[in-house]
Amino acid sequence: MTNAERKKLSIIVFSGDFDKLTAAFTLATGAAAVDYDVHLFFTFWGLDAIKQKRGRAFIGKDWLTRLFGFFMGGTAVAPVSRLNFFGASGKIFRALMRKNNVATLEELIDAAKELNVNMYACEMAMHILGLQKKDFIKEVKDVLGVATFLNISEGGRTLFI
Amino acid sequence: MTNAERKKLSIIVFSGDFDKLTAAFTLATGAAAVDYDVHLFFTFWGLDAIKQKRGRAFIGKDWLTRLFGFFMGGTAVAPVSRLNFFGASGKIFRALMRKNNVATLEELIDAAKELNVNMYACEMAMHILGLQKKDFIKEVKDVLGVATFLNISEGGRTLFI
Amino acid sequence: MTNAERKKLSIIVFSGDFDKLTAAFTLATGAAAVDYDVHLFFTFWGLDAIKQKRGRAFIGKDWLTRLFGFFMGGTAVAPVSRLNFFGASGKIFRALMRKNNVATLEELIDAAKELNVNMYACEMAMHILGLQKKDFIKEVKDVLGVATFLNISEGGRTLFI
Numbered sequence: 196m197t198n199a200e201r202k203k204l205s206i207i208v209f210s211g212d213f214d215k216l217t218a219a220f221t222l223a224t225g226a227a228a229v230d231y232d233v234h235l236f237f238t239f240w241g242l243d244a245i246k247q248k249r250g251r252a253f254i255g256k257d258w259l260t261r262l263f264g265f266f267m268g269g270t271a272v273a274p275v276s277r278l279n280f281f282g283a284s285g286k287i288f289r290a291l292m293r294k295n296n297v298a299t300l301e302e303l304i305d306a307a308k309e310l311n312v313n314m315y316a317c318e319m320a321m322h323i324l325g326l327q328k329k330d331f332i333k334e335v336k337d338v339l340g341v342a343t344f345l346n347i348s349e350g351g352r353t354l355f356i
Numbered sequence: 357m358t359n360a361e362r363k364k365l366s367i368i369v370f371s372g373d374f375d376k377l378t379a380a381f382t383l384a385t386g387a388a389a390v391d392y393d394v395h396l397f398f399t400f401w402g403l404d405a406i407k408q409k410r411g412r413a414f415i416g417k418d419w420l421t422r423l424f425g426f427f428m429g430g431t432a433v434a435p436v437s438r439l440n441f442f443g444a445s446g447k448i449f450r451a452l453m454r455k456n457n458v459a460t461l462e463e464l465i466d467a468a469k470e471l472n473v474n475m476y477a478c479e480m481a482m483h484i485l486g487l488q489k490k491d492f493i494k495e496v497k498d499v500l501g502v503a504t505f506l507n508i509s510e511g512g513r514t515l516f517i
Numbered sequence: 518m519t520n521a522e523r524k525k526l527s528i529i530v531f532s533g534d535f536d537k538l539t540a541a542f543t544l545a546t547g548a549a550a551v552d553y554d555v556h557l558f559f560t561f562w563g564l565d566a567i568k569q570k571r572g573r574a575f576i577g578k579d580w581l582t583r584l585f586g587f588f589m590g591g592t593a594v595a596p597v598s599r600l601n602f603f604g605a606s607g608k609i610f611r612a613l614m615r616k617n618n619v620a621t622l623e624e625l626i627d628a629a630k631e632l633n634v635n636m637y638a639c640e641m642a643m644h645i646l647g648l649q650k651k652d653f654i655k656e657v658k659d660v661l662g663v664a665t666f667l668n669i670s671e672g673g674r675t676l677f678i
Contacts, residue, residue: 202506202510207540207676209536209678210598214370215370218368218399218400221480221502222368222502225501225506226506229503229506239536239540240536240598291485291486292484297480319543319619322617323610323613323614323619324613325617340547341544341547341548342547342548345526345548345551346551348674349524352509352513352514353674354515354676355676355678356516363671365667375531375561376531379561379677382641382663383529386662386663386664386667389664390664390667392667437562449645452645453645456644456645456647458641513674513675515675515676517531
């Protein structure tokens with residue numbers, strides 16, 4: 196089967212919320228497992244999911260972007276979009292996922308890497324947040340603008356999460 | 357017109373917010389009314405919309421999932437995604453909808469049933485939240501994984517709400 | 518190239534959050550710049566982005582809708598979906614955008630007008646919120662229901678933001 200014939204799923208990963216990231220990576224790995232070409236375009240808070248350092252870290256070019264980076268905090272402390280209970284909800288979710296044998300977010304991200312899910316970082320959001328390509332995990336293939344992403348994802352479905 | 361020729365709209369209903377559920381069901385019923393095949397895939401907080409018991413209820417397999425179920429609370433107490441004012445906003449919205457002769461969320465859900473909108477529950481989210489098929493309204497046709505949903509929704513547009 | 522052959526991107530702009538509106542208009546202008554037909558369908562909180570009066574204003578048919586309009590507040594005071602810090606976050610974002618030479622939200626909206634991005638307002642949400650066509654900027658071409666929007670956006674990708 197040539198590349199042109201493969202089904203395609205693209206996701207603009209805007210959110211940095213624990214539950215939405217879990218949804219994005221569940222869709223991405225589920226699609227890749229049934230042989231879709233999958234393209235994830237990380238932007239704004241979503242960039243948190245592909246940072247090299249998991250957990251809180253002062254990353255960025257100046258104090259303002261570093262402060263923002265600290266508060267974004269990485270997947271280990273990503274808040275839940277609802278009923279967050281000052282962070283407790285993420286821990287409850289993780290406990291429920293482990294107990295019920297559902298893959299955790301970090302396991303899903305690792306699975307995405309192994310399934311060759313394509314990951315890109317949004318150029319404009321990196322400018323705003325003062326991030327550089329070296330701040331991200333090595334699986335992030337490229338830094339893209341909107342036009343290039345639209346071109347790559349053309350001919351398939353695109354979700355905004 | 358055969359099924360293969362019908363237009364298709366699919367929505368991944370992730371949110372349990374009153375306003376987003378209203379948007380999802382407005383799109384679903386609007387599309388079904390002009391003869392689209394409509395597929396709703398409920399996951400995470402969105403599962404709240406298809407629970408049999410409307411309003412707060414302790415549903416789930418153990419105390420932790422039951423507690424979560426209680427806080428999710430069903431469509432009758434679903435929060436608004438913005439300006440929630442501790443729940444008052446949902447009531448204001450309902451009042452505005454009634455006053456301006458716009459269908460309320462419950463009316464939209466009932467319309468979706470009558471228009472044969474297809475409803476599915478997400479297997480993984482049910483595992484996490486400890487929910488079973490019997491907890492949902494009978495119009496929920498099936499419990500699906502991501503791969504099956506992607507297959508059903510292929511060839512049409514898919515939204516993530 | 519005829520209209521039928523042009524690529525198409527449609528966005529249902531539901532959110533009124535500063536960061537999500539920025540994402541929506543970045544996608545819209547980026548797509549229009551590479552010759553896509555772009556259709557923006559503003560609904561619920563998203564209607565805030567196309568109001569004539571920027572900043573807080575009491576707009577609407579009665580006190581309840583006017584009060585809601587006041588709290589929605591327009592793009593100048595639009596909250597950020599996360600880490601809002603009682604409004605400070607929007608200001609920080611603006612500062613970061615200016616400092617790093619990224620277009621601000623208002624500049625993006627102006628660019629969308631110049632690039633002939635099509636803008637529509639959702640009829641139902643206008644009914645709920647007591648808004649009329651005259652409350653919006655003149656670039657808003659039409660007031661549409663769901664069925665008409667689905668028809669206009671058919672054959673291209675549609676995002677829900």
